[in-house]
Amino acid sequence: MSRVTKGHQLVSACRRLTNVKLSESDGVRPQHVAQCRAASSSVESIRTSRPSLDQSALKLDSDESFSVPPRDTTISKLENGMKVATENSYGQFVTIGLFARVGPRFDDGFTPGISHLLEKMAFSGSRKYSSKTEVMAELDQYGGLVDCQVHREVTLYTLSVLVNGLEKAMEILADVTLHPDVSDNCLEDARMAVSFNLEDLDMQANQDLRLADVIHKAAYGEVGLGLPRLCPDENIKGISGAELTRYLRAKMLPENLTLAAVNVDHSEFERLANKYFVSDPPSWSGVASESCATPESQIDSEPAVYRSGFVKNDRKMERAVVHANQLPDVAHYSLAYRSCSYRDEKDFVPTCVLNTLMGGGSSFSAGGPGKGLYSRLYTNVLSRHYFVMSAIATNYPYADTGLFTFNGSCSPSELGRLAEVFSAEVGRLAKDPFTEEEVGRAKQQLLSLLFMNLESRAINLEDIGRQVLELGLRESGQQLRQKILNVTVEDVTRVARGLFNSPPSFAALGDIKALQSHEQLLQIALASTKPPSATSKFPFLRNFQ
Numbered sequence: 001m002s003r004v005t006k007g008h009q010l011v012s013a014c015r016r017l018t019n020v021k022l023s024e025s026d027g028v029r030p031q032h033v034a035q036c037r038a039a040s041s042s043v044e045s046i047r048t049s050r051p052s053l054d055q056s057a058l059k060l061d062s063d064e065s066f067s068v069p070p071r072d073t074t075i076s077k078l079e080n081g082m083k084v085a086t087e088n089s090y091g092q093f094v095t096i097g098l099f100a101r102v103g104p105r106f107d108d109g110f111t112p113g114i115s116h117l118l119e120k121m122a123f124s125g126s127r128k129y130s131s132k133t134e135v136m137a138e139l140d141q142y143g144g145l146v147d148c149q150v151h152r153e154v155t156l157y158t159l160s161v162l163v164n165g166l167e168k169a170m171e172i173l174a175d176v177t178l179h180p181d182v183s184d185n186c187l188e189d190a191r192m193a194v195s196f197n198l199e200d201l202d203m204q205a206n207q208d209l210r211l212a213d214v215i216h217k218a219a220y221g222e223v224g225l226g227l228p229r230l231c232p233d234e235n236i237k238g239i240s241g242a243e244l245t246r247y248l249r250a251k252m253l254p255e256n257l258t259l260a261a262v263n264v265d266h267s268e269f270e271r272l273a274n275k276y277f278v279s280d281p282p283s284w285s286g287v288a289s290e291s292c293a294t295p296e297s298q299i300d301s302e303p304a305v306y307r308s309g310f311v312k313n314d315r316k317m318e319r320a321v322v323h324a325n326q327l328p329d330v331a332h333y334s335l336a337y338r339s340c341s342y343r344d345e346k347d348f349v350p351t352c353v354l355n356t357l358m359g360g361g362s363s364f365s366a367g368g369p370g371k372g373l374y375s376r377l378y379t380n381v382l383s384r385h386y387f388v389m390s391a392i393a394t395n396y397p398y399a400d401t402g403l404f405t406f407n408g409s410c411s412p413s414e415l416g417r418l419a420e421v422f423s424a425e426v427g428r429l430a431k432d433p434f435t436e437e438e439v440g441r442a443k444q445q446l447l448s449l450l451f452m453n454l455e456s457r458a459i460n461l462e463d464i465g466r467q468v469l470e471l472g473l474r475e476s477g478q479q480l481r482q483k484i485l486n487v488t489v490e491d492v493t494r495v496a497r498g499l500f501n502s503p504p505s506f507a508a509l510g511d512i513k514a515l516q517s518h519e520q521l522l523q524i525a526l527a528s529t530k531p532p533s534a535t536s537k538f539p540f541l542r543n544f545q
Helices: 003-014 030-049 114-121 132-140 163-178 184-202 208-220 233-238 241-251 266-278 296-301 348-358 376-382 412-431 436-454 457-471 477-485 489-501 518-529 539-544
Strands: 073-077 083-087 093-100 145-150 155-162 257-262 310-313 331-339 360-362 388-397 402-410 505-509
Touching: 073 266, 073 457, 083 266, 083 457, 093 163, 093 457, 114 145, 114 155, 114 184, 114 241, 132 145, 132 163, 155 163, 155 457, 163 266, 184 233, 184 241, 208 310, 208 331, 208 402, 208 505, 257 266, 257 457, 331 412, 331 489, 348 376, 348 388, 348 402, 348 436, 348 477, 348 489, 360 376, 376 388, 376 412, 388 412, 402 412, 412 489, 412 518, 436 457, 436 477, 436 489
Parallel strands: 083 257, 310 505
Antiparallel strands: 073 083, 093 155, 093 257, 145 155, 331 402, 331 505, 360 388, 388 402
């Protein structure tokens, strides 16, 4: 008998496992009968061990389902005042970063946009390495990746290498941050990179970075948080190596720096930090400080002042040619209110839930659960107004204040209608109650986003570095989860209506001829909220009744 025939007989016998009464009279050999009976016993064991349909295999409503092995964050301080933070993890790569309290907020007294130039100079050359090519050639031996990002209050330099490349990564990180090349050649390369970055932004339909700059200028004026993240065209050639050295000397102080790492031993990382960041002083330590328009110590300690205003930028955006057709002209609009700082224990997390609840996105967004299609800006703006191309709520929290924005885009001829739609939707925050369902959905979506992001080693590193730099501690994902779960409908209502305790700010970008004047926009904001009397709980609205 062939093996195929034997196999067919065995399959046929196994199909009769529900009535396991096999014998040689069935045409099956004794060894096949034994195999089938053994298989029957295994199937029955699996069948009886399965939970019934009314039993839950996982108790998702209990805290036990979240009892994952902790990733402890260890924090210490070096003798020069620099903080060091590490977290145990796993894998073949380590990620390290230097977090500095450097950014546009602290550019007062210097040429606006200097931090943008500094970002483009990152890893481009140093005391030991003449170019970025040399830096990357050294890191390539360890599968290295580098990145530099400038935010309004913090700048981060990060590297990711194989575990055996930790010391080399620390050496390079210290060299490019404490001993950067500010020669004319390096500066010229950085200027070209900034110019290309600005030209590229002008050819994109997405103008979020430029819109963020103009709305911050409207909200805070031309100082502090209102200074541009993107270097103005006219300032690119005016920043010299001497000014960059003075800037670094004033800002890159040990107390303004935090070293962070994921998947390293803390004691070893601390030893390397002392070797490369303490024992070897920065190249500008012996350079005399030139006079500034405002003393650096006063600049960095001044609190942000929310001013409220209207800024419009009607520059013509260049459009890239795609399949012989230009991208359509798009105008951009932003409506903003003052919100809370990330240091606000009471209101910060509810504000994050409100941000998720408002949500938004692009009219071309598609996808399943988790894409925010049930958020208010989707259901009430994008789904109901055909001319709206995008509508997004964004909260910008800072050390002593915050800015809650509603950004949108549309055809230039519809910009006035977009402003009215935004004001009407924002006005609902002052009048319409939130439901348990939408607040619960926003909380779950925020939790999902939080833990999904923390799975990324790079994002986890950024979370550690920024928390330790600004707060001196690290709240774990589990601690933040509990804070999110504790948010109530009343909390979201409180922070939503608290936005109207100050007047709004407005900004527009592109062809803005169809947009109303500042006074008209304020009147629209007043009409949308409709306070019952002059004793309204929204003080700024009384001035426009």
